[in-house]
Amino acid sequence: MKALDEALIASIAAGTLRAATPVIYAGLGAVISERSGVINLGLEGLMLTGACAAVGAQLAFGHWVTSLLVAALAAGAAGLAHAFFCVTLRSSQVVTGLAFFFLCQGLTAVFGVSLVGRPVTLDVPPPLAALESVRGLGQVLGRQDVMVLAAFLATAIVSAFLFRTRWGILLRACGESATSAAAAGVPVRASFPFLRSAVAGEHGGRPRLDRPCHGDLWDVVPQSHHARRVPIRWIGHDAAEPPGARRCCAAVSPRYAAVRGHTSTARSRLVAPETKIRLDACRSREPLRA
């Protein structure tokens, strides 16, 4: 009975790690993207692109490494295109992300039609297979393939990159305040977001490969629902400066009295003189802190 429990717990833990892997890769991509100041709502689309490319490459070449590379390249290219719109053309990040989501969904539907339902078998090697006989941790880790174990390595690498390297701190500077970073001489638009998007796409593209590793029959569409999970890191992080400060001044000054006339309360009348100073302050486009 005790041995059975142990085996059960080990298999649940192993399954959890496998299921977490796509989320980890996607989360890493999202963190890099978010840290550099671009919210990437097209992440799911990038993952679909990677999945479709990986299956296509697997059917064409038949080796998991080439499939991995092709997936990373395809999703990285989509990420670069996203960056071109968001960064070079300065289009709205949210709308661009959603547009890419739809675009990739459509692209994979059109080009993936012939792939749906075709069985794909990938034999990604489990590098720690020697440990499998070890009780406890060995049972959990021994059966995992390279992609699952690499997810943890990748997390450490991305973390080290962001917080321990010069490039990392510059990238975070772009995310915290693009204006300040530009003033400090960082090539904000030229290099960093592009790098970020490429990496984000790459990470987004990878996870699709880890599902079929165990000889599962696999078809693209149902599995893509795994991509629905979005990293928690997104929540509560708002790097955007208040938009339209100038427009606001234009809107407020002429009709300021009119607004006051209708909603006059003692409190707001008291606030009014200070407000004028603050209106000047907001011309500098810096976020106001109360």
Next chain:
Amino acid sequence: MIARAAAVVSCLALGLAAFAVTIAIGGGDSIAILRTLATGGASSVYGLTETVVKTIPVLLCALAAALPGRLGLVNIGGEGQLLLGAIGATFAVRVSPPMSAIPTLLVMSLGAALAGAGWGLLPGILRGLTRANETVISLLLNYVAGLVLLHLIHGPWKDPASLGWPQTEALPESARLPGLWGTRVHPLLWLALASCAALAMVDRRTVVGMASRIIGANAAVARYIGLRVHWYYAIAFGLAGAFAALGGFGELSGIQGRLRDGMSLGYGYAGFFVAWLCRNRFEWLPLGAFLFSFVITGADSLQAFSGMPFASVYLLQGLVFLAILGSTAGTEVIERWVGTTPLSK
């Protein structure tokens, strides 16, 4: 204005061209597919009424995106709020005693509006109180709503007579919205149009509208002149949820007749795009929603007649929107290079 219209039209052409090329590369007959797309929504009276049928939820979801949009917020949660509306309306039918048509429909719409408003209030209140990112929260709640719906139709609300098909029992006849003029167009069309007109009036002529625009332009300044910004956020999101939910109620009661998976053909996202395209101007939303529904209807007939997957229309939508995004943003960049506008725009 003419220049802008020309830009939009040329972008649509560009998007369509890219779509045709992609389809051709993918091995499809792009000319035939474009013809189906173009004629599917207009070739017959049926196609036109189907476009209007789809305009209703798209327009209501566009309102749901545009209302917070006026406050400078982003609501991508129309999809989930719409689903919650359908769920709320179904719940109202299930718990209320059998009544005649009008009270049943009123109770249903109330249930839908309350459920949707609650769903919309979540990101609104979190944004107001904790400055959480309402974009991501509303987006994620879409998936939660979809899962809640799946749970209900696979579990407690599943019709035992449906032979394992995940759906609820058919609504009673009193809970169905009547079609107008013998078509599937239901009376929520008038509600959606009237709401657009009313909100446009509120936006232009009232203090609330003025205050909303100030908040949208700069929330920090709005706070300093004494506006209760977080109340505006919460109310806008609540109203937005209610509008999207009424769209769900219309789909449930006017079209589907029962709660099932696939209640929405991406209406929530479509509404968001429409609102963005119309720059959150309420008076333009009906036109935008109609045009967008035209594409959706075309895609429907594409699926039926050309054997293309429905998702291929997402390709078209994505390409067209990227073309439009690129044109509006690109024009500004070019102007900045040329120097026709001041650098510190």
